[in-house]
Amino acid sequence: MSVETTSLPAPKAALSNSQLALCFVAAAVVMTVVQYLGGLPEWLHRLPEALVPNFAGWLDAIFNFVKDDLGLLVVTRTLTEGLEWLLDASGNIFFGKRRWPNIGPIPWTAMAAVAAVVGYYLGGWRLALLGGGTMVWTALIGQWEIAMQTMSVLAIAAPLAFVIGLSLGIAAWKYAWVDNVIKPVLSVLQTLPFFTYLLPAVIFFKVGPTAGAVATTIYAIPPMILMTTLGLKKVSPEVVEAGKMSGCSRFQMLRHVYLPSARTEILVGVNQVIMLCLAMVVLTAFIGMPGLGAKLLAMMGSFKLGRSFEIGVTIVLLAVMLDRMSKAWVVKQPVHFERGTPFWKRHQMLLLGIAAFVGLTLISLVAPIFAEIGRGQDFSQGKELDNLIKAFLNIEWVKATTGFLRAFLNVQVLIPFRNFMLSIPTPAFILLVAAFALALAGRKQAIYAVIFFSLVALSGWWDRAIITLYSVISAVTLAALIGLPVGIIAARSEKWSTRVLLICDTAQTFPSFVYLIPAIMLFGITDIAVIFSILIFAMVPLTRYTIEGLRTVPEEMTEAADMAGATRMQKLWSVQLPLALPTMAVGFNQAIMFAFFMVIIAAFIGTQDLGQELQRTLAGTDLGKNFVLGICVSLMALTFDLTIMKWASDKKAVLGL
Amino acid sequence: MSAEVPVISCKNVWKIFGNDPTGFLKTMTPGMSFDEIRAAGYIAGVKDVSIEVNKGEMLVIMGLSGSGKSTLVRCFSRLHDITGGTIEVEGQDIMSLAEKDLIELRRSKMGMVFQSFGLLPHRSVLENVAFPLEMRGQDKHTRRERAMEVIKLVGLEGREDYFPRELSGGQQQRVGIARSLAIEPDIWFLDEPFSALDPLIRREMQDEFLRLQQLLNKTIVFITHDFDEALRLADRIAIMKDGAVEQCDTPDQIVLDPQTEYVRKFTEDIDKARVVHAGVLADATASGEGDPVDASLTVHSMARMLVNDTRAMIPVKKGDTIIGALSRQSALDILLGTGA
Numbered sequence: 001m002s003v004e005t006t007s008l009p010a011p012k013a014a015l016s017n018s019q020l021a022l023c024f025v026a027a028a029v030v031m032t033v034v035q036y037l038g039g040l041p042e043w044l045h046r047l048p049e050a051l052v053p054n055f056a057g058w059l060d061a062i063f064n065f066v067k068d069d070l071g072l073l074v075v076t077r078t079l080t081e082g083l084e085w086l087l088d089a090s091g092n093i094f095f096g097k098r099r100w101p102n103i104g105p106i107p108w109t110a111m112a113a114v115a116a117v118v119g120y121y122l123g124g125w126r127l128a129l130l131g132g133g134t135m136v137w138t139a140l141i142g143q144w145e146i147a148m149q150t151m152s153v154l155a156i157a158a159p160l161a162f163v164i165g166l167s168l169g170i171a172a173w174k175y176a177w178v179d180n181v182i183k184p185v186l187s188v189l190q191t192l193p194f195f196t197y198l199l200p201a202v203i204f205f206k207v208g209p210t211a212g213a214v215a216t217t218i219y220a221i222p223p224m225i226l227m228t229t230l231g232l233k234k235v236s237p238e239v240v241e242a243g244k245m246s247g248c249s250r251f252q253m254l255r256h257v258y259l260p261s262a263r264t265e266i267l268v269g270v271n272q273v274i275m276l277c278l279a280m281v282v283l284t285a286f287i288g289m290p291g292l293g294a295k296l297l298a299m300m301g302s303f304k305l306g307r308s309f310e311i312g313v314t315i316v317l318l319a320v321m322l323d324r325m326s327k328a329w330v331v332k333q334p335v336h337f338e339r340g341t342p343f344w345k346r347h348q349m350l351l352l353g354i355a356a357f358v359g360l361t362l363i364s365l366v367a368p369i370f371a372e373i374g375r376g377q378d379f380s381q382g383k384e385l386d387n388l389i390k391a392f393l394n395i396e397w398v399k400a401t402t403g404f405l406r407a408f409l410n411v412q413v414l415i416p417f418r419n420f421m422l423s424i425p426t427p428a429f430i431l432l433v434a435a436f437a438l439a440l441a442g443r444k445q446a447i448y449a450v451i452f453f454s455l456v457a458l459s460g461w462w463d464r465a466i467i468t469l470y471s472v473i474s475a476v477t478l479a480a481l482i483g484l485p486v487g488i489i490a491a492r493s494e495k496w497s498t499r500v501l502l503i504c505d506t507a508q509t510f511p512s513f514v515y516l517i518p519a520i521m522l523f524g525i526t527d528i529a530v531i532f533s534i535l536i537f538a539m540v541p542l543t544r545y546t547i548e549g550l551r552t553v554p555e556e557m558t559e560a561a562d563m564a565g566a567t568r569m570q571k572l573w574s575v576q577l578p579l580a581l582p583t584m585a586v587g588f589n590q591a592i593m594f595a596f597f598m599v600i601i602a603a604f605i606g607t608q609d610l611g612q613e614l615q616r617t618l619a620g621t622d623l624g625k626n627f628v629l630g631i632c633v634s635l636m637a638l639t640f641d642l643t644i645m646k647w648a649s650d651k652k653a654v655l656g657l
Numbered sequence: 658m659s660a661e662v663p664v665i666s667c668k669n670v671w672k673i674f675g676n677d678p679t680g681f682l683k684t685m686t687p688g689m690s691f692d693e694i695r696a697a698g699y700i701a702g703v704k705d706v707s708i709e710v711n712k713g714e715m716l717v718i719m720g721l722s723g724s725g726k727s728t729l730v731r732c733f734s735r736l737h738d739i740t741g742g743t744i745e746v747e748g749q750d751i752m753s754l755a756e757k758d759l760i761e762l763r764r765s766k767m768g769m770v771f772q773s774f775g776l777l778p779h780r781s782v783l784e785n786v787a788f789p790l791e792m793r794g795q796d797k798h799t800r801r802e803r804a805m806e807v808i809k810l811v812g813l814e815g816r817e818d819y820f821p822r823e824l825s826g827g828q829q830q831r832v833g834i835a836r837s838l839a840i841e842p843d844i845w846f847l848d849e850p851f852s853a854l855d856p857l858i859r860r861e862m863q864d865e866f867l868r869l870q871q872l873l874n875k876t877i878v879f880i881t882h883d884f885d886e887a888l889r890l891a892d893r894i895a896i897m898k899d900g901a902v903e904q905c906d907t908p909d910q911i912v913l914d915p916q917t918e919y920v921r922k923f924t925e926d927i928d929k930a931r932v933v934h935a936g937v938l939a940d941a942t943a944s945g946e947g948d949p950v951d952a953s954l955t956v957h958s959m960a961r962m963l964v965n966d967t968r969a970m971i972p973v974k975k976g977d978t979i980i981g982a983l984s985r986q987s988a989l990d991i992l993l994g995t996g997a
Contacts, residue, residue: 238775241736336818
């Protein structure tokens with residue numbers, strides 16, 4: 001999405017942007033007051049049903065045409081067979097699915113050993129412990145098979161996303177027109193709720209692992225494209241010229257000069273691909289993909305909190321392990337060996353890994369406990385944890401707190417706020433959003449805001465869209481109330497900054513699904529649980545960018561403030577915060593995007609918003625409706641994205657950062 | 658040495674950056690200045706340059722940053738496509754080359770050294786040096802052998818398994834030099850090769866470079882913004898400003914006879930006595946008596962003799978033949994500065 005940084009000379013308007021925005025707000029207020037007094041005609045309050053265009057029907061018609069008449073379904077079903085074969089093979093290797101090549105499953109001990117060796121190779125003892133420990137935990141807690149079901153899809157989806165993302169990234173870098181086509185598609189894809197990926201995947205690629213793998217792959221492609229293009233653009237011109245002067249042909253340039261020089265960015269892309277794949281593969285439980293996600297879904301559904309908690313820990317451990325290892329790979333640089341180092345020493349780690357793998361596989365042939373931990377042999381403490389959690393929730397003060405929050409927050413704050421938002425007439429609401437975009441960003445963004453929200457109104461899902469928006473706004477506001485002070489306080493000392501940043505970084509690698517667990521534990525299946533899960537999810541980027549923004553304020557400026565005799569508070573308010581604001585806005589924007597993402601997932605708890613409707617469409621074949629709902633969410637998210645990012649980049653330019 | 662075809666010969670070369678450079682060049686009024694071109698929305702990287710480089714010669718192109726010297730050298734190797742004019746390399750118009758032939762030309766004839774080295778970070782010293790050989794498809798054994806030869810030549814023996822990141826700046830540039838020499842190029846481009854180095858290392862690398870040049874005797878185009886470096890190394894110096902060549906001459910002529918105000922300013926602070934040679938001062942029609950001086954001596958190195966001598970005209974010899982005589986007075990003027 002190209003956002004113009006130069007502000008065009010405003011057309012001879014009598015009103016400045018902020019004055020115009022004020023007019024919009026005034027008009028909206030008047031309209032709302034008239035509505036309260038009962039003077040507003042109904043058709044101005046909400047778009048009459050009769051006027052709602054049948055977007056869903058049209059989309060369905062288009063889909064059917066593409067699917068049946070153009071024969072896309074035949075193509076995709078053929079692709080399915082190839083994919084199914086791959087998934088079967090990896091399924092056999094990981095958890096012993098009875099398919100070709102019929103050699104699996106790999107004993108858990110061998111897997112743990114390899115994970116430990118890879119960890120050691122990449123990052124020393126800590127990562128070795130993390131890798132091996134994660135595997136051992138998973139096996140001992142009795143979740144080996146479901147974890148491997150998840151991993152078997154990941155092992156296919158992540159490489160697929162990598163290859164496709166890399167190729168598209170190269171194409172976008174090489175040909176401007178590809179870039180122009182891909183960019184808007186990417187920004188929509190990144191805001192599209194994940195349920196919208198799922199249904200087309202189901203329709204075109206059957207239920208189960210194949211559809212899960214496809215949805216996962218598509219979901220993980222965008223960051224790979226972006227990182228590839230970024231890395232290739234950043235290759236130093238002298239390296240490029242050196243390649244040309246060495247007589248490289250075009251292919252040699254790409255293969256030997258560009259791609260290796262962009263190694264860091266490409267590997268960062270790989271890290272993101274893996275993390276997104278894991279997050280998504282867990283979520284594909286909603287379309288019947290077996291594995292950790294499905295188990296978690298079932299356990300949470302039947303309120304078995306102890307088991308849910310254990311599965312949550314497994315998912316988190318896997319996520320942290322994959323993240324740390326792939327990040328360690330990013331920073332790993334080649335180091336030379338002294339002359340005459342023998343072969344075995346050069347390839348020490350590889351040999352050790354192979355030896356451990358072969359050794360443990362052989363042992364497991366004799367001792368089955370090394371191959372598989374059977375039912376009843378695991379150390380799962382589901383029941384006991386359940387009791388523990390229930391006991392904790394029954395402690396007087398905990399009960400009082402959650403009860404108070406439920407009662408006060410819900411009845412006194414959230415519900416009135418929701419009702420108020422719902423009471424605003426549609427045109428007034430659109431005016432308010434336009435005013436927001438106008439005041440923060442500019443006319444272009446305001447026009448986008450009007451178009452996007454009008455489309456939402458036309459979709460016929462206005463009330464549900466507003467409820468979605470209400471959840472997002474309340475959760476982000478609450479998250480800001482907690483996250484910003486935490487960030488500001490942490491940024492005061494180096495030690496705490498790094499600590500909190502580490503927590504944020506780790507928390508960000510957790511698949512979003514995990515955030516539902518504490519929410520449900522504390523608040524059960526209620527509205528508060530929805531808000532709470534979004535809140536903790538959105539708090540992470542807010543805190544993180546606040547710290548980063550404050551820490552990157554140039555030292556000479558804070559020193560200048562100190563020398564001018566500013567107190568801590570004065571320094572914070574008049575020097576640090578203004579300079580950190582653009583960075584904080586990026587965090588705020590990310591928090592809103594995360595919230596839109598989470599609010600849809602929270603539909604699982606039971607909401608009345610777009611997510612709920614979206615989830616319902618998964619059961620059927622209502623592709624048109626599914627898309628209309630998904631695009632509604634995307635349009636709202638995009639409005640905020642465009643406005644806030646424009647504001648942040650304007651502010652940055654003004655501050656000369 | 659100028660009897661044969663020049664190695665590089667460029668005539669009226671233009672390189673213009675902008676939206677439609679070719680169209681602009683066709684329609685622009687001749688004689689537009691750099692600033693006028695910029696006002697029209699274009700940047701003249703190279704402005705109507707005609708220059709020749711002869712075989713075995715070291716041409717130093719010098720100018721301040723943004724004067725177009727790097728652009729010009731990139732036109733020679735067609736890293737940039739020129740907008741107008743012709744560039745011939747050994748009699749062949751390089752703009753007419755197909756991509757395949759251009760690659761072939763670079764693989765067999767040209768080597769280039771870059772200011773920030775341009776090394777491939779993921780390859781060891783040996784692999785970096787062998788890179789051009791690998792590109793032209795030489796087998797692993799011969800390219801390793803040849804790479805080791807040049808690595809030895811630049812004095813990096815024993816470091817061949819290191820990665821660029823593990824080397825100092827001077828060592829990295831030695832790798833860059835070795836890489837550019839691996840294919841035994843006839844033409845050697847050096848784009849400010851020592852600018853990124855510390856002054857001490859720079860001096861050392863210049864000596865190293867002179868040693869290599871004596872050994873290899875290549876045709877060299879050397880770029881620098883450091884006048885002292887230019888004077889030290891050059892057979893001829895081309896001084897550039899705003900994309901155009903202000904003057905192209907031997908170091909002696911540049912300091913003795915600056916053609917434009919800009920060049921004069923540049924040479925103002927230079928100690929001319931260290932640059933001007935006896936051979937340049939020698940008047941072939943005049944003759945002197947007594948012991949001749951060698952043509953390759955600078956005025957500075959003859960200083961004691963010039964002061965103590967009493968002759969008006971001193972004969973100058975090149976090898977064993979007398980090529981003329983120099984006026985002691987004019988040599989003293991150079992040594993002590995005129996008018997002072």
